[in-house]
Amino acid sequence: MVRILPAFLATLCLVMLSAAEAVTGSIRGTVTGAAGPIAGATVRVLELDRTGRTGADGGFLFPDVRSGTYTVFVRVIGYASRTIPLRLDAETVDLTVRLRESAIEAEEIVVSASPYARTADDQYQSAESKSLVELHASPGSSFSEKISDLPGVAVRSNGSAPARPILRGLSDNRVLVLENGLRTGDISTYDPAHAVPIEAAGISQIDVIRGPATILYGPSTIGGLVNVFTNTIPVPSAAPFSGTVSLTGNTASDEYAGYFSGVLSGGGHAFGISAAGSHSQDIRIPEGNYTDPGSGKTFFLNRMPQSFDHVEEAAIGYSYQGDFGMIGAGVKHYEMNYGIPGVPPNPDWADVPPGTSRIAQKKNTVEVRSLLDLGGSLIRQVRFNANYVDYNHSEFPTVEDSTGVSEAQANHFHKQAVNATLQLQHRRFGNFQGIVGFWTNIENLTIDGDAPLGPNSLTTGLACYAYEEYMAGDDTRLQAGLRFDYNRIHTSPFAESPDSVFRTLDVARLSNALTASLGAIRSLSSLMTLSLSLARSFRAPTVQELFANGLDAASSTYSKGEADLSAETGFGIDASFKARTPGFVLEVSPYVNFIHNYVYAFLTGDTLQDFPVRQFSATDARLMGFEASITVEPLDNIAVKGSVDYVNAEDTKNSVPLPFTPPLRGLLSVRYQDASYSGVLELRLAASQTRLGDGDTPTAGYGVLNCGAGIRLTSGGLVHALSVHCDNLLDRVYRDNLSVVKDFIPQPGRSFRLAYDLLF
16 A cells, blocks of 8 residues: 555656536435435436435435536336436526336446446446445345346355355455455365354445446456445535434344444535444254255254354545545454354264364455546546555354363464555547546455464456447447456475475466457437446466365365466456336347366365365356346236346366256236335245256255235435345245355255335
């Protein structure tokens, strides 16, 4: 961070020389519906990343806006969203935005698929987004579970905490999880037992980009990205005090969770404080006898052993917003203590040893963000985002000593990381607009404990890139991007390591790559669009994949790296057809993704220290499939939605399926939605999975019925949203193909969720 800031300031001085004086004004307006003003609607000025909510009179105000062309987006549950272009030349532009009631879920703005915030229908790639209230109405506890109802998005579960998103059959190091556009600095990709340190209760929005996202966010996006937005850095509001209160409960694990965010605003300044916490016990499953596949012993269970999850976080931040743009900073502390499911402690300890573990995480983050609206003759806008993360992760396997059950520490990971991005957006030249960007990610990782999994290491990633769009006509837009990456891993000898190899290991691996993307989107009419995206992506192997050599207690395997692994390179083709009319929405997205030097881990059949050996190797892979969804509104306030997704994943060198691939999945729902009330009946379907890769076992198909109801009330500018849902209504025993413990324990049984959100 120390080295990055001087470079940023020097660049800023140069670009400010080109800044032109501009008139400063305001954008204000009123949002109304058939029944009058609408309170609590979200209003966004897309070019400035500025967001507000309407008050009791439906009014909104954005002061200190430079003259120019802008796009205002308005959205609220129960109404169709609207996008309004405008030109600000005078002191104030007044808008009256009238919304039409609609039971079809309103479009959301996606900010992670390109440098320009746009609706999902207007992106080159297949992208979707969920806002706070929608997330709280979705099944599950983790953020991964809450987006698993989106087409093409699955979740690999291992209890409640270590659940990670799978996009089009890819996960771990190939799917990037970001927080506010920056890397989270954790080690969640090391193992299926490692959780992403993000508390679902504190999320304001999630963007999901399916398919390669190579240019803006760097390596590790061969499969796509999930960008989670939190309120660590506050946004000024027209109200002196604004914020959110959220309370949720779930009987599946006796979970209770809460979140509070409050922002004091005045004169462009915003001071924010937030806190969140959740507490859950072991997950309930349908009561019955379940057989451990390793030992063959049967256990009578009504809960998933060792699947508890305890989280707490707190943050404080400041920002200032004016006609120049915004600057802000925030600090967040996060702690999680959770269990890893497995065979529970039992009377036959010697013959059937327990397989559970506990993991503790602590994470401290400092984040800075700025958007400078220069309005210059060359550089129009400068964005700088950066974070510093100090992350600690300790694993405690269940073992027995002379006194009984103890928790000896097996592994301890400590990572210090800096991630920063600098984007310079040039003004529009004719039909061209675009950015030049710089990116860096530096990670210092140390590993110790009774069984260190790998060596200490320093990973340095640097990149520069250009992204350009060409307006080929009123109906056609083209995109091209080019990026150069430098990635270097250097291991450091650790004299005190219990592993003799890591005491002397001092090697370096360098991977450079040129990646690119091409895209086109064409409006076939005012109601239909067709898009195509081509991307060459890159991922350098991680220090774990190269040099792992140790017992991974959380996954009960002995991991071994392969030092000769080459970097992965991918080539993806992604197409999409979208149609949207009042009362009808359709999207079909076929894709194919080829990955050369696809790195994977497999069980060799050997054992070390009485644990199966998990070896890293490489092959070539091809993944192809599609997502499709259709929503119709046959009657006022009634929406019927159906979606389906499928991925066929193949190891093309060995002509065998890739493991842990989602089966054909579908969703059918009927929803009632008006301005105040909602109700939903939902059926989630999955076909059996018989295309088995290494380590896979067959999984039967299933259908799970969910239902729910909600109410949204406004009073004096306050918005109350209350919902109750029942998941797995019929208490069905079913197993998900991507569950790490599916051969032993099924998915959660019947549960009830209650969510309350207060927006003020």
